[in-house]
Amino acid sequence: MKNANDKLFNFRPAFFAAVFLCFGIVFAYLRSFFGVSVWWLAVCLPLAVAPFCFCRSRRYALKIAQALFLLFISFAIGHSAFLLNVQSYADCGVYNAQTEMIGKVVQIERFDGYARLILEEPYIGKTQEEGRLVAYMPASFCKNVRLSDKVLLLGYVETDVDCFGEYGFRAQDIRERVRYSVSQVDSCIVVGYETDVFLAMRQRMKTVTYAGMDDEAAAVTLAVLTGDTSGIDRGLLTNIRMGGIAHVFAVSGLHIGSLYAFCLLLMQKTKLKNAPAPVRFFLTAAILIFYTGVCGFSSSSLRATVICLVAYAAKALGLETDLLDSLGVAAIVILLLSPTALFEVGFQLSFAACLGLALLSRPIGKTLDSGCDIVKKVWIRLWRLENKARPNPKRKDEDMPEGVGARIRRACVSFLGASLAAQIATAPILLNAFGYLSGWALLLNCLFVPLISGLFATLLLFVAVACVLPTAFSTVILYLPSVVWSALLLLFYAVDFSTFVFTGVKISGVGSLCYYSGWQFLSDKWNISKKEKTAYALACFLTFVITVYALNV
Numbered sequence: 001m002k003n004a005n006d007k008l009f010n011f012r013p014a015f016f017a018a019v020f021l022c023f024g025i026v027f028a029y030l031r032s033f034f035g036v037s038v039w040w041l042a043v044c045l046p047l048a049v050a051p052f053c054f055c056r057s058r059r060y061a062l063k064i065a066q067a068l069f070l071l072f073i074s075f076a077i078g079h080s081a082f083l084l085n086v087q088s089y090a091d092c093g094v095y096n097a098q099t100e101m102i103g104k105v106v107q108i109e110r111f112d113g114y115a116r117l118i119l120e121e122p123y124i125g126k127t128q129e130e131g132r133l134v135a136y137m138p139a140s141f142c143k144n145v146r147l148s149d150k151v152l153l154l155g156y157v158e159t160d161v162d163c164f165g166e167y168g169f170r171a172q173d174i175r176e177r178v179r180y181s182v183s184q185v186d187s188c189i190v191v192g193y194e195t196d197v198f199l200a201m202r203q204r205m206k207t208v209t210y211a212g213m214d215d216e217a218a219a220v221t222l223a224v225l226t227g228d229t230s231g232i233d234r235g236l237l238t239n240i241r242m243g244g245i246a247h248v249f250a251v252s253g254l255h256i257g258s259l260y261a262f263c264l265l266l267m268q269k270t271k272l273k274n275a276p277a278p279v280r281f282f283l284t285a286a287i288l289i290f291y292t293g294v295c296g297f298s299s300s301s302l303r304a305t306v307i308c309l310v311a312y313a314a315k316a317l318g319l320e321t322d323l324l325d326s327l328g329v330a331a332i333v334i335l336l337l338s339p340t341a342l343f344e345v346g347f348q349l350s351f352a353a354c355l356g357l358a359l360l361s362r363p364i365g366k367t368l369d370s371g372c373d374i375v376k377k378v379w380i381r382l383w384r385l386e387n388k389a390r391p392n393p394k395r396k397d398e399d400m401p402e403g404v405g406a407r408i409r410r411a412c413v414s415f416l417g418a419s420l421a422a423q424i425a426t427a428p429i430l431l432n433a434f435g436y437l438s439g440w441a442l443l444l445n446c447l448f449v450p451l452i453s454g455l456f457a458t459l460l461l462f463v464a465v466a467c468v469l470p471t472a473f474s475t476v477i478l479y480l481p482s483v484v485w486s487a488l489l490l491l492f493y494a495v496d497f498s499t500f501v502f503t504g505v506k507i508s509g510v511g512s513l514c515y516y517s518g519w520q521f522l523s524d525k526w527n528i529s530k531k532e533k534t535a536y537a538l539a540c541f542l543t544f545v546i547t548v549y550a551l552n553v
Contacts, residue, residue, distance in 0.1 A: 008051050011067055012081060014328030016052075017074040021332060022269060022482045023048065025339045026079025032086065033163065044074070071129035079419050082339040089174045090161040092129055099125050101153045101182065103133055104194045109230040117141040117151070117188075124157055124180065131177035135156070147203040150192035155185035159255060186440075187364035198293040201467070205294075208466040212474030220485050223249040223457055224452065236492060243432075243497035244441025248452050251295045252350050255456055257302035260312075262457035263287055268445050274464035277316050285309055291460075299334055300350040306330035307354075327351065339413050345433040349426050356425025357418055359523040365417030372409060380490060404482075417459040419445050428512045431505055439500035455484075503553075511547035 027044075030036040052067055090266040103119025110116075115137055122133040135153055145151060160181045163170055172178075205225065209218040219231030229237055229249050239451055240246050248254065263284040267273060270278060290304045295301045307326040314321040331351060341347045371505050388399050438444075462481055508517070518540030520526075521533050 008527055009490060010527075011052070011063075012322070012325045012328065013067070013070060014326075014332065015324040016067070017070055018328035018331035018335070020071040020074040021078040021335055022342055024075040024080075025082045025335065025342050027075075027512055028079040028082035029169075029343070032083065032459055033169075043071075044372055078335065078339065081336065085339045086163060086174065089163075089179070089479060091180050092159065092161065093124065093130060093158045094159045095124055095180065097265040098154075098156050098184075101125075101133060101135075101155070101157060102150060102191065103153075104196070105149050106132070106149055106196075106199060107150055108142070108147065110139050111230065111234070113139050115142050115345045117142060117145065118178070119151070121152075122180070129180070131179040135182035135188075137188060141185060141188040145188065145190060145380060147199040147206075148194055148196045149190045150194050152189045153182060153189075154184055154187045155182045156535075169343050170338075171340040174340040175338040175344070198290075198296075199296050202228075203464055204467045208471055208474040209463060209478065211471050212466055212476075212478030214486070217491065218483040219487035220464065220489065221481065224255070225251075225458070225463060227251045227298060227301070231419065236489070238553045239492045239495075239497055241441070242438055242501055243444045243492065244438030245444045245448050247349070247353075248352070248448060250300050251292075251298060251304075251553065252300035253304040253307070253354065253467070254449060254453055256292070256308060257454040258287060258349070258453050259291060259460065260284070260308040262461075264324060265497045267393070281309075281312060281316055284312060299344060299347045301329040301348075301356075302334055303327075303350055306333050307500060326357065327354050345429065348429050348433075352425040352429055353422040354444075355530065356421040356423075356519075359525060360421035360424060361414075363522060363524055365413050365503050368413045368417055372413065375397075415450070416446065419449070425516075427514055428507045431502075431507055432512070435503055437502040437505075438497065439502060440497050444497075451488075505548065506551050508547055508551050511544050511551065514544035516548065518544060 021521045027036070027041070031038065049071060051070055052071070053064060054201075101119070101122050101124050103122030105117055107118040108122045117135045117137070119133045119135065120128060124133070135155065139153075141150070158181050160178060161179055165173075165175065170178075206218075206222060209221050210219075213221060215231070216233070216236075219229075223229045223232055227250055232249075237246070240249075246487065266274075267280045267284065272283070275283075288308060291296075292301045306324075307330050310326045310329050311321060313319075334347070389492075419442055423445070427437055459481055462477055466477045469477070518537045521537040521540065527534060
């Protein structure tokens with residue numbers, strides 16, 4: 001077994017392959033749209049791979065060479081995949097006229113008297129085009145339109161394949177192949193229905209929740225279960241975002257992890273435990289993949305599903321894996337399917353939070369635990385002084401059995417460490433993308449994340465039962481969830497969470513790099529001394545502060 005001092009860090013092939021895949025995508029983006037010279041590779045790549053070459057033993061020269069080859073291949077694949085993805089996006093028919101269109105409805109959003117419909121694989125005129133079409137119209141035009149309906153539109157259609165729009169790089173539009181925009185819609189008529197099991201299930205969930213709950217509770221239920229926030233009141237949604245917990249409406253590790261735990265419980269506590277291991281795995285995979293499909297195969301749900309299935313498969317095969325490698329596999333799968341997903345805020349927040357958990361939750365937890373020990377010792381000394389008690393030399397804390405209080409403390413420290421790690425990792429992205437950082441986030445996450453995690457599988461089971469039974473039974477089945485949501489939402493109507501929000505701070509790309517570099521030096525993944533870690537981290541944080549000050553003055 002190799003000594004930890006022989007290398008700077010443990011090489012995780014999947015994770016580092018994903019990192020260099022991202023490097024390749026970013027370089028292709030900069031080269032395509034900002035004219036960055038290819039000669040920058042001569043400077044940046046050697047710096048990026050330098051840590052992998054640092055080794056105090058020559059026994060691993062071949063492994064280092066193999067690792068470098070993997071990284072270069074990953075970089076090249078990311079670079080090529082992005083270029084091909086962007087080029088294929090623009091390869092479509094060009095339209096700029098009033099005409100008829102027919103397509104299957106895959107998304108409906110209604111707001112302020114207007115509606116936004118997305119049609120998949122539409123016929124424009126007499127030609128079927130690949131990709132999606134977005135149509136804007138008065139809500140009254142499509143009040144009876146449902147998901148999976150085939151609709152006939154008459155309006156003015158334009159081809160829009162520009163990679164940049166009003167809000168910057170159109171990463172999500174490129175990933176979803178949104179190529180056509182329709183305005184001045186004169187009519188919208190349902191002409192048929194096209195079977196799609198995922199959309200049909202999503203539509204059924206919407207039907208039963210609105211039939212069995214009041215509109216507010218139903219909208220929140222759909223948002224938690226499917227990620228569709230279009231039905232939530234704008235003011236309520238804004239206040240939830242200001243509270244820093246809007247991520248509960250993005251189906252991700254919180255939701256998929258809860259469903260995965262429920263599946264494992266089924267496999268262990270029912271007759272399914274007698275089934276062969278491959279059968280249990282495929283049943284679990286089928287449930288998770290089906291649910292991910294209902295959620296539209298979003299980046300966050302797909303990432304969480306891949307991580308859970310990789311962990312399950314590794315456990316079944318007796319292989320060792322960790323969150324970093326599972327995260328790397330998930331990133332590779334998503335980015336190979338759609339390289340532009342890297343530039344979506346949802347993807348960045350999702351993976352940053354997971355990366356924070358992998359790198360920082362344990363060190364932060366240890367620090368908090370040490371702080372608790374110090375407070376405990378001080379309190380004991382004060383108590384002894386006040387009561388003139390003497391310590392018992394025969395009694396040692398490590399000899400005492402762990403009590404309920406100690407277990408509760410350990411659980412609280414672990415959860416608080418994970419919450420802090422996620423908050424630290426996502427802070428720069430939130431500031432850059434939304435312009436604010438909630439001061440309530442840590443408190444509300446500590447309240448709502450355990451609650452949503454604990455209730456999610458139960459809520460999904462209630463809605464699933466309501467979907468199977470006639471709609472008339474949904475009022476009875478969903479009564480309790482409706483009451484619970486109504487009670488929880490009272491907090492967001494009673495408190496204005498925008499009163500404690502940090503705004504007006506801009507962070508540059510260099511500043512973000514220094515910020516994350518500083519924190520990763522404080523993780524437990526580096527095989528260097530604490531003094532070296534502290535020195536490198538302080539240098540990074542100092543550079544970060546300087547860049548932020550220079551940018552905001």
